[in-house]
Each structure stands twice: as structure tokens, then as C-alpha cells.
Amino acid sequence: MGRSEDVERIVCTAVGGIGVEVVDVVVSGRVLRVLLDKPGGIDLDTLSDANRAISEALDGAPDVAPRSSYSLEVSSPGIERPLRTAEHFARFVGSEVSIRTRPGRSAERRVKGTLVAADDGAVVVEADGASHRILLDDVERARTVFDWGQTAKSRRPVGAGRQEGTGRR
Numbered sequence: 001m002g003r004s005e006d007v008e009r010i011v012c013t014a015v016g017g018i019g020v021e022v023v024d025v026v027v028s029g030r031v032l033r034v035l036l037d038k039p040g041g042i043d044l045d046t047l048s049d050a051n052r053a054i055s056e057a058l059d060g061a062p063d064v065a066p067r068s069s070y071s072l073e074v075s076s077p078g079i080e081r082p083l084r085t086a087e088h089f090a091r092f093v094g095s096e097v098s099i100r101t102r103p104g105r106s107a108e109r110r111v112k113g114t115l116v117a118a119d120d121g122a123v124v125v126e127a128d129g130a131s132h133r134i135l136l137d138d139v140e141r142a143r144t145v146f147d148w149g150q151t152a153k154s155r156r157p158v159g160a161g162r163q164e165g166t167g168r169r
Contacts, residue, residue, distance in 0.1 A: 014057035083142040089118035096145040105138035
């Protein structure tokens with residue numbers, strides 16, 4: 001597969017008329033993963049249209065797409081969506097995030113907390129009572145974090161606190 005930048009350019013052009021946002025494009029070996037979203041969420045019909053448009057665009061760009069087979073995966077970003085651009089971070093100020101920085105680029109390799117500020121060059125995350133300012137160039141990977149609620153171990157077992165009847169009246 002061609003360079004990631006070329007693939008991303010083709011993907012963005014292909015879905016330009018569908019009304020979706022390209023959240024992420026990942027080329028991994030012979031797999032191309034494309035994450036798309038739109039206001040109000042994305043539906044299966046839109047994903048199908050985007051898949052078809054991307055596939056046709058790549059078929060028309062043999063210098064970028066491999067001549068042999070490859071897998072194209074087109075989906076929504078999901079509940080815990082990746083954050084790649086300054087715009088992504090700005091949109092999710094106030095949300096819980098998890099950020100992994102590039103090795104040796106930041107004092108903290110992993111930061112998980114509340115995203116409190118974001119601009120074109122950096123983000124600020126409140127975690128463990130401290131503020132962590134992280135340059136966007138130092139971010140290796142980032143995503144929102146969904147609060148899944150109580151863990152299975154902390155839930156009260158079914159029937160706990162209730163006494164079962166003895167069958168006597």
C-alpha cells in the first residue's frame with residue numbers, strides 16, 4: 001500500500017460528498033482501517049456508501065493501492081474514539097481521555113484524566129490532582145474514555161439483601 005498520507009488524501013476525497021468526517025485512516029500491512037463519523041452518529045447505509053466510494057477510488061489509484069488483495073475496514077469510531085487532530089481534542093474538552101506520549105518526549109508516558117484545555121499546539125489534562133500539559137507533537141496515541149460504570153466485582157450479587165422465602169405461610 002502507498003504512503004499513509006496518499007491513502008488518507010484519496011479516502012478524504014472519496015467520501016467528501018457523503019457528508020462524513022474522516023476520523024482516522026490507519027494502514028497496517030495489507031489492512032486499511034477507516035473510521036468515519038457524522039453529526040448525530042453514522043448509520044450502516046452511510047458506511048456502506050463510504051466503503052463503496054473508497055474502494056472505487058483506491059481501484060482508480062493503482063500507485064497507492066496494492067495490486068494484490070487488501071482488506072478495507074470502514075466503521076464508526078465507537079464509544080472510545082481516537083483523538084488525532086487539534087480539532088478532535090477541542091471538541092472533547094471536558095471529557096475523560098487517555099493519552100500515550102512518544103518515548104522520551106514527555107515526563108509522563110501515559111496520562112489518563114479530564115481534558116480541560118486544547119489548542120493548536122497542546123492539550124492540558126487534569127489527572128491525580130495535577131495538570132499535565134502535553135504538546136500535540138508528543139502525542140503517540142489518544143482516545144476518549146467511556147465510563148463503563150461499576151465493575152463486575154463491585155456489583156451486588158442478584159438476590160443480595162433479600163431473604164428467600166421458606167415456603168411456609
